[in-house]
Amino acid sequence: MQEGRLDPSAPLVLSTHELGRRPGSMRTYTATVPAPADLGIAVIGVPEGSDLHLDLRLEAVMEGVLVSGTVRATAVGECVRCLTEVTEEVTVEVQELFAYPGRTPAEVADEEDEVREVAAGELVDIEPAVRDAVVLELPFQPECGGVCQQDWEIGVSEQAPSPDRPADPRWSALEGLLAQQPDENPSGSREKS
Numbered sequence: 001m002q003e004g005r006l007d008p009s010a011p012l013v014l015s016t017h018e019l020g021r022r023p024g025s026m027r028t029y030t031a032t033v034p035a036p037a038d039l040g041i042a043v044i045g046v047p048e049g050s051d052l053h054l055d056l057r058l059e060a061v062m063e064g065v066l067v068s069g070t071v072r073a074t075a076v077g078e079c080v081r082c083l084t085e086v087t088e089e090v091t092v093e094v095q096e097l098f099a100y101p102g103r104t105p106a107e108v109a110d111e112e113d114e115v116r117e118v119a120a121g122e123l124v125d126i127e128p129a130v131r132d133a134v135v136l137e138l139p140f141q142p143e144c145g146g147v148c149q150q151d152w153e154i155g156v157s158e159q160a161p162s163p164d165r166p167a168d169p170r171w172s173a174l175e176g177l178l179a180q181q182p183d184e185n186p187s188g189s190r191e192k193s
């Protein structure tokens, strides 16, 4: 995959040509590109074609090109409890070293089974790095934070009080009023007429 020809027009394929392999040379890359397919997990993900905001820095280092920066997108999924649509703003940090072919530093090669390389045409494909970062950031159990959550909380507080679970203090004042009522109205004022 690293050795294969990349499509220079793909939204997440970047050219490193301007860096000219001069360590220290740097360029920024800010763009809004369409999200690739399958950018997410089963329950939530960034819809294909939706906006992916890239704010990146490409920097030539001795071994290759370091790409770092942030990627912003909006993920869409379903609440695990009520299946309401959930949208989540996702901002992730991306950092990936693309080694020049044959220049893979030994320590990197030892640590990772897959070392990404600068491909033919001085191109780098940041899609796998973006995907890894976004997937890590997404909630495994998206929650709408809405009505279904409130229902659940009310359900908990409505449980009958027991000796080891005293009544909700918010209710005790009301209970006091209810208990007083018969005394305040001993003869039954409703029978006035």
Ligand SMILES: [Zn+2]
Pocket: 079, 080, 081, 082, 083, 084, 143, 144, 145, 146, 147, 148, 149
């Ligand atoms: Zn919900």
